[in-house]
Amino acid sequence: MVPKTVHDDLQLKYSQLHTECDNLREDINKLKTENEQLKEMLGTAQFSFASLKCKAAQVLFFTGLTSALFNWVLQTVKGSVEVIRGSLTLEDHLLAVLMKLRLGLTNKDIAFRFNVNECDISKILRSWLPIMSQILKPLIKWPSKHAILKNMPKCFKPKYQRCRCIIDCTEIFINRPTNLTARAQTYSNYKSHNTVKYLVGMSPAGAITFLSAGWGGRVSDKQLTAESGFYDLLQVNDEILADRGFTIRDELALRGATLRIPHFTKGKKQLSAQEVETSRRLSNVRIHIERIIGRWKTFRILTTVIPLSQVDLLDDIVIVCAALTNICKCIVPRK
The missing domain is CATH 3.30.420.10 (Ribonuclease H-like superfamily/Ribonuclease H)
Incomplete structure (x- = not known):
């Protein structure tokens, strides 16, 4: 038989380890939550339409259009245009084109903001502008x-x-x-x-x-x-x-x-x-x-x-x- 003192010591250690395990699980869950929050913050920190769409003044500044008009233009042209750069959404493509028109930025500047190559922006402009011109000309x-x-x-x-x-x-x-x-x-x-x-x-x-x-x-x-x-x-x-x-x-x-x-x-x-x-x-x-x-x-x-x-x-x-x-x-x- 195990002496009572040894048994009590083992029981105490088990209880302590169990508590430490619960604390570690809680810390891990907190770290996971923080990690998700940091990922979300990183996503909104990157320049994209997703980071702007909730800020009406920013959408107007970068595009010259209200959010409603931006969405109308997107719905009007989206069946005829294509995604040139896979890391950018269709909204980002339209945002890049409108930033070029509204702010007169260089392709290099726009590419830096979207974290893509300059040639990608050139391809987007050359693909989208003729199509947008054809679709919007009846206005x-x-x-x-x-x-x-x-x-x-x-x-x-x-x-x-x-x-x-x-x-x-x-x-x-x-x-x-x-x-x-x-x-x-x-x-x-x-x-x-x-x-x-x-x-x-x-x-x-x-x-x-x-x-x-x-x-x-x-x-x-x-x-x-x-x-x-x-x-x-x-x-x-x-x-x-x-x-x-x-x-x-x-x-x-x-x-x-x-x-x-x-x-x-x-x-x-x-x-x-x-x-x-x-x-x-x-x-x-x-x-x-x-x-x-x-x-x-x-x-x-x-x-x-x-x-x-x-x-x-x-x-x-x-x-x-x-x-x-x-x-x-x-x-x-x-x-």
């Missing part, structure tokens, strides 16, 4: 006369009720081409830089309704308007508002349309009081085309200097930015 729609009249803002009604469109040209900087012909064709005397020029049309209600293909910055406003296909959209009694650079009165008259531009002082010492008042009223409504172009260019890629390697994507870029501008809040007050 840039030439409205019927009935739609124009139905949505005519109050500020247009007294004097410009027949206004169909306000037009203006805008230029986007590009790097200087190495080809001498391309360099000459894209050099803009107005900007003193190589540019690509676009004709932009806006409805009185504040939507971009026309966007030409890109032309070399050397082209005149008159030639660009003639070559863009804009005249084919016009109907009799349409009224087009523009600035003084658009010397297209005769071309519009051939289609039964009217040009309204501010009065010139050329050949006069000064404008009459009536001409000054007419020009002032016209400027008050024509200013909206400059505001819509300003809103369009909040997608900062349009204010950067586009590398020659990305100029072939520029038409797709401007279409996507214009379409996204149209689904954001209107800049023209209805009343």
Whole structure:
């Protein structure tokens, strides 16, 4: 038989070991919980759409869209696009594209944020932008006369009720081409830089309704308007508002349309009081085309200097930015 003292000692040691075992199990469970929490924190610390989606202000800053509009764009394009980089979700692909457009970041910067290769970002942009352009282009729609009249803002009604469109040209900087012909064709005397020029049309209600293909910055406003296909959209009694650079009165008259531009002082010492008042009223409504172009260019890629390697994507870029501008809040007050 085991002596009682030995038995008691063994019993005490067993009890102590059992307690230590329970404590170790509790410590292990705590460590597992902490490990899961750290993994979750690490996941949210990595830059991704998952780390942004609950922060509406951050989504708006990085994409220029509200969370609801971001999800709408994703649902609209997701059936036509593909995952280029497996470590990124479909949401991350769209986020990368919109960050490129909204913030004008370099591919290297975006790649660093997502912890991928720079070539992966380039592949995503080259795959997604043409598809997004094709799918979203119907948002840039030439409205019927009935739609124009139905949505005519109050500020247009007294004097410009027949206004169909306000037009203006805008230029986007590009790097200087190495080809001498391309360099000459894209050099803009107005900007003193190589540019690509676009004709932009806006409805009185504040939507971009026309966007030409890109032309070399050397082209005149008159030639660009003639070559863009804009005249084919016009109907009799349409009224087009523009600035003084658009010397297209005769071309519009051939289609039964009217040009309204501010009065010139050329050949006069000064404008009459009536001409000054007419020009002032016209400027008050024509200013909206400059505001819509300003809103369009909040997608900062349009204010950067586009590398020659990305100029072939520029038409797709401007279409996507214009379409996204149209689904954001209107800049023209209805009343």
